[in-house]
Amino acid sequence: MEEKFDLIVIGGGPGGYVCAIRAAQLGLKTACIESRGTLGGTCLNVGCIPSKSLLNSSEFYHKAKNNFNNLGIETSNIKLNLKKMMINKMKSVQILTKGVEFLFKKNKVSYIKGKGVLFSKNDVVVYQDDKKTSYKSKNIVIATGSSSVSLAGINIDEKNIVSSTGALSLEEVPKNLVVIGGGYIGLEMGSVWARLGSKVTVIEYLDHITPGMDREISKEFQKILTKQGIKFKLNNKVTAVKNLKDKLIVEFTDNKTKRKESIDCDKVLVSVGRKPYTEGLNLLKIGVKKDEKGRIETNKKFQTSISNIFAIGDVIKGPMLAHKAGEEGIAVAEILAGQSGHVNYDVIPGVIYTSPEVATVGKTEEQLKDSNINYKIGKFPFLANSRAKVNNESEGFVKILADSKTDKVLGVHIIGPHCGDMIAEMVLAMEFGASSEDIARTCHAHPTHTEAIKEAALAVDKRPIHF
Numbered sequence: 001m002e003e004k005f006d007l008i009v010i011g012g013g014p015g016g017y018v019c020a021i022r023a024a025q026l027g028l029k030t031a032c033i034e035s036r037g038t039l040g041g042t043c044l045n046v047g048c049i050p051s052k053s054l055l056n057s058s059e060f061y062h063k064a065k066n067n068f069n070n071l072g073i074e075t076s077n078i079k080l081n082l083k084k085m086m087i088n089k090m091k092s093v094q095i096l097t098k099g100v101e102f103l104f105k106k107n108k109v110s111y112i113k114g115k116g117v118l119f120s121k122n123d124v125v126v127y128q129d130d131k132k133t134s135y136k137s138k139n140i141v142i143a144t145g146s147s148s149v150s151l152a153g154i155n156i157d158e159k160n161i162v163s164s165t166g167a168l169s170l171e172e173v174p175k176n177l178v179v180i181g182g183g184y185i186g187l188e189m190g191s192v193w194a195r196l197g198s199k200v201t202v203i204e205y206l207d208h209i210t211p212g213m214d215r216e217i218s219k220e221f222q223k224i225l226t227k228q229g230i231k232f233k234l235n236n237k238v239t240a241v242k243n244l245k246d247k248l249i250v251e252f253t254d255n256k257t258k259r260k261e262s263i264d265c266d267k268v269l270v271s272v273g274r275k276p277y278t279e280g281l282n283l284l285k286i287g288v289k290k291d292e293k294g295r296i297e298t299n300k301k302f303q304t305s306i307s308n309i310f311a312i313g314d315v316i317k318g319p320m321l322a323h324k325a326g327e328e329g330i331a332v333a334e335i336l337a338g339q340s341g342h343v344n345y346d347v348i349p350g351v352i353y354t355s356p357e358v359a360t361v362g363k364t365e366e367q368l369k370d371s372n373i374n375y376k377i378g379k380f381p382f383l384a385n386s387r388a389k390v391n392n393e394s395e396g397f398v399k400i401l402a403d404s405k406t407d408k409v410l411g412v413h414i415i416g417p418h419c420g421d422m423i424a425e426m427v428l429a430m431e432f433g434a435s436s437e438d439i440a441r442t443c444h445a446h447p448t449h450t451e452a453i454k455e456a457a458l459a460v461d462k463r464p465i466h467f
């Protein structure tokens with residue numbers, strides 16, 4: 001007899017595993033199917049976590065080499081042990097993926113290893129090695145995530161021409177690394193290898209990096225990264241990557257002048273985006289509809305075209321971010337348990353973990369202009385923030401956009417030290433519908449970077465104290 005569940009989740013990433021845990025907490029008999037062999041999905045295995053481990057280690061290395069002396073810390077003979085750095089990364093990944101397994105046991109979620117395939121709207125078949133097992137479920141959540149894409153004619157071999165996955169595990173520091181695509185993954189991985197000694201060139205098709213980001217922040221970000229030694233070729237289309245015996249040649253053409261150029265390098269990172277992953281799920285046969293971009297179509301309750309099959313995370317529309325997937329996972333579990341699960345897409349933060357970090361939430365200036373919304377701006381530079389100043393981290397600024405009439409905060413964009421953590425204050429404020437005056441009248445501890453937020457809020461009303 002096949003085992004029966006209230007809920008089967010296909011995919012054990014931050015969307016799927018969070019959904020499974022919350023559903024089990026709410027009393028649903030829940031299983032989660034994962035084909036990778038470890039839980040945690042892209043995020044824990046080959047995404048957020050390993051990239052942040054390398055960003056952290058490479059920043060320490062870079063600071064020890066270049067900044068410690070200025071602080072009166074004399075060091076000599078600082079050497080990179082890349083193998084050890086990679087082992088440290090691997091250990092972090094192992095601890096966290098095992099941690100999810102522990103959480104499954106604690107919450108009584110059945111962890112089924114193998115590839116899940118939909119057989120009917122209530123039947124899932126799981127293939128592992130030569131074994132095939134069938135399960136029944138009242139409801140099914142598809143949380144199968146995304147995979148990286150390449151450009152036509154460019155073959156990712158994960159050795160010389162790599163995706164983010166390969167870039168997280170290079171065995172040597174490339175002398176010259178070309179990054180195709182100036183989005184957050186390319187810039188994070190480019191920063192890692194630049195700090196470890198690579199000459200990094202980013203080639204971007206658009207005339208600016210980090211598409212979709214507030215343009216003022218994006219410009220400042222590029223300026224800072226350029227100072228750090230990263231070169232940018234904007235408005236250029238990569239036409240080919242030639243893989244010769246001893247080198248790679250990246251060919252590209254300027255979109256405006258049509259001038260052709262090429263760069264010799266030893267590694268190429270292709271980071272031009274990710275696409276929803278639904279391979280082998282049997283969606284067509286079951287009748288689960290996808291949109292023109294290959295994303296599973298869902299309504300506001302995350303229901304697909306088949307009412308008892310739901311979808312969340314990277315496989316549906318919206319920003320491809322782990323915390324967005326997790327929020328959707330919780331919402332679906334609560335909806336299935338008869339509660340009113342909900343995700344507020346207006347306040348999903350986005351963070352780039354470079355140095356300095358970049359953090360944003362809500363509307364950009366460009367979006368407000370496009371929607372004809374009148375707004376006020378308050379800005380405050382970290383140069384005038386005492387904590388940033390004493391830490392020698394005074395690049396960047398906080399920018400708050402508030403509605404001209406109501407003063408409600410509509411967007412916050414920060415480039416500066418630790419802003420990936422600082423943005424949480426503004427996410428919470430926006431979730432509660434705060435005005436910039438509310439932020440300005442909130443006491444912030446001194447000396448902290450967060451005082452820059454208070455000052456930017458004061459600046460919305462043209463009354464900053466320290467600038």
Ligand SMILES: Cc1cc2nc3c(=O)[nH]c(=O)nc-3n(C[C@H](O)[C@H](O)[C@H](O)COP(=O)(O)OP(=O)(O)OC[C@H]3O[C@@H](n4cnc5c(N)ncnc54)[C@H](O)[C@@H]3O)c2cc1C
Binds near residue numbers: 035312315
């Ligand atoms: C290099 C990199 C860095 C990133 N950094 C960040 C970051 O700092 N912050 C952030 O928020 N986001 C980050 N992301 C994005 C983040 O990883 C994704 O948004 C997130 O993992 C999506 O979660 P998910 O649960 O939808 O899918 P995934 O995490 O992709 O998980 C889906 C899982 O489903 C499994 N699966 C697929 N098909 C089947 C099947 N048929 N049967 C069984 N299992 C199946 C897959 O093996 C996978 O483990 C990063 C991504 C990359 C690549």
